[in-house]
Every structure is written in structure tokens, then in C-alpha cells.
Amino acid sequence: MGPRGRDLIQLTQLVSRHVNGPVAQQIRDRIARRDDPDVRRAREWARLERRAAWASRWMTLWALITVICTVIVVVALTGVSDFKQPVTLALGCGAVGLVSGTFAFRSGQRLRVVRRAQRDFGEAPKSRAVPAASAVLPPRGSVAREPMVRLADAEETLGELLTQLSTGKVAVPVESIEHARATGAEAAAALRSVAARVQAVERAREAAPASERAVLSDGIRDMRRQLDEGLDGYGTLVAAVGRLVVDSPKAGPDRDALTDATDHLAGLAAALRDLAPHNP
Structure with a gap:
């Protein structure tokens, strides 16, 4: 082995000696935190809260679309407004409202499931x-x-x-x-x-x-x-x-x-x- 090879080996050993200590300790600390029951409980609660927030947002969005489509259908069929081809408009909005209503219902079900899981979970972990x-x-x-x-x-x-x-x-x-x-x-x-x-x-x-x-x-x-x-x-x-x-x-x-x-x-x-x- 030439001088260059020996220099590279010494360089690798030097880096390993200085890196492994601090990094290994931080890895052990991180693993210990992940195994901490309080930390795991807080992460699980945060995950449930994020799922509930997204389910609530989607339910609100789909419900709003459903309400808008319902209003358009009622206005078109009652002749209150001068829509061109009101029947076609009512059928189209009715179809969209039916789809959005289905999504709103599913989002509401998902929200209830998450809220039930939160109730079973117990109180929110303290900071x-x-x-x-x-x-x-x-x-x-x-x-x-x-x-x-x-x-x-x-x-x-x-x-x-x-x-x-x-x-x-x-x-x-x-x-x-x-x-x-x-x-x-x-x-x-x-x-x-x-x-x-x-x-x-x-x-x-x-x-x-x-x-x-x-x-x-x-x-x-x-x-x-x-x-x-x-x-x-x-x-x-x-x-x-x-x-x-x-x-x-x-x-x-x-x-x-x-x-x-x-x-x-x-x-x-x-x-x-x-x-x-x-x-x-």
C-alpha cells in the first residue's frame, strides 16, 4: 500500500473517531425520546387532531357545494330566475349536488370516527x-x-x-x-x-x-x-x-x-x- 492509501485510511479513521461519538449519542437520545410513552401519546393525539381537522374542512367544502347546487336547482325549477334551459341546468346541478352530498356524508362519517377515537384516547396530553x-x-x-x-x-x-x-x-x-x-x-x-x-x-x-x-x-x-x-x-x-x-x-x-x-x-x-x- 502506497503513502496515498495510508493517508486515506488515516483520514477515514480520524473522521469516524470525531463523528461517531456526538452523532451516536444524538441517535440514542432520539430513540429514547421515541420510546418515551408520553412522546408517543402526544404524537398519536396530534395525528388524530390533524385527521379531524382535514375531515372537517372537506365536510364543510362538500356541504357548501351541495347547498349551492340545491339552491340553483330550486331556483331553476320554480322559474324564479330566467335561466336558459332550466331543466338541463337543474339536472346538471342536481347531479353535482348528489356527488358532493355523498362526499360530505363520507367526510362527516370520517370525522365522527376520528372524534370517537379521540374520546377513547382520553384527555389531550399536556405540553x-x-x-x-x-x-x-x-x-x-x-x-x-x-x-x-x-x-x-x-x-x-x-x-x-x-x-x-x-x-x-x-x-x-x-x-x-x-x-x-x-x-x-x-x-x-x-x-x-x-x-x-x-x-x-x-x-x-x-x-x-x-x-x-x-x-x-x-x-x-x-x-x-x-x-x-x-x-x-x-x-x-x-x-x-x-x-x-x-x-x-x-x-x-x-x-x-x-x-x-x-x-x-x-x-x-x-x-x-x-x-x-x-x-x-
Whole structure:
């Protein structure tokens, strides 16, 4: 084996030694959280609540279409309005109303099934903080330090906003707040996992021969881009919660923004976890 082969083996061992410790610990923490009965209960409740919300929305939509079609049929057949070919119009709207009424009925049945499951489930789980990964910042000079400083500030802000939201008068479901809190914690853990890999590769780059450093630098830039994208998603969730806190005295706060931001951040966190094993 030549000098180049030995250098590559040493480089691989160095990266593995620095990566496996932090990442393995975070994986163990994540598995422990998933096995926690309280966390599983909160996730199941949030899943039921999302199903109920979608069933209610679809039932309302189909019922509205049915009512509109019924009104048109009545007006066409009674001759109140000067419709051209009222019989044809009445038959067409009647057919659409029949289909939409069937969908509305099915959505109502689905909603009743979900509500029955919620009653069998019991009371909604109380908000519970999910243990976060270690918040030790990367050393100065690391590409990962500035994103982790931003993440620490964003985590603190999100925690304060969610606390205000859960104790305020705004009508936000407890399960939505819990889902946002858990998603934020999981996203933060995924971002810290990427930051740990950045630091490991930075140390490996210092020990690598000059011919290998360019490849490692490219990998560091890619991971920094992933950190920035993840932090943008985290900031979107913080902004959505902040808007709910601001709108709490109003009659109709935009609760859908919280759901959309939470789902977006959950997707980013999943993407970071999927990409982590393939990073340099």
C-alpha cells in the first residue's frame, strides 16, 4: 500500500473517531425520546387532531357545494330566475349536488370516527418539553459556530413564545403547541448533528494532505448550506408562533400558519437526517 492509501485510511479513521461519538449519542437520545410513552401519546393525539381537522374542512367544502347546487336547482325549477334551459341546468346541478352530498356524508362519517377515537384516547396530553441535545457551541473559527449561535437564540425565543402561547387567551389547540415544540427540538437535534459533522471534517481537513483538502472543503460548504436552510425553516416556525402571540387579542389568529411552518420544519429535519449518513 502506497503513502496515498495510508493517508486515506488515516483520514477515514480520524473522521469516524470525531463523528461517531456526538452523532451516536444524538441517535440514542432520539430513540429514547421515541420510546418515551408520553412522546408517543402526544404524537398519536396530534395525528388524530390533524385527521379531524382535514375531515372537517372537506365536510364543510362538500356541504357548501351541495347547498349551492340545491339552491340553483330550486331556483331553476320554480322559474324564479330566467335561466336558459332550466331543466338541463337543474339536472346538471342536481347531479353535482348528489356527488358532493355523498362526499360530505363520507367526510362527516370520517370525522365522527376520528372524534370517537379521540374520546377513547382520553384527555389531550399536556405540553411537555422534549430533551434537547447538548448546546455546546463549536469553537471559534469553525464554519458551524455562527449557525449554532443563531440556533441557540432561536431555540430560546421559540420556547418563550410557546410558553406565552400556551398560557394566553388565544384559541390554539394544545396538541398544535406540543407538535411545534417537539418538531423544533427534533430539528435542532438534526442541525446539531450536521454541525458535529462539520467540525469533524474541519479537523480532518487540517490533518489531511494538501491534495485531499479541496474535497473536504467542498463537503464543508455543502453542510453549511444545509445548516442555513434548516435555520431558515426554524426561523419560519419562530415567526409563525410570534404572529400568533401578536394576534392573540384578535378574534381570528392565523393558526394555519403554525401548522404549515411546523410541517415545513419537520420536512427539513427529516431531510437533514436522511442526508447525514451521506455527507463527507
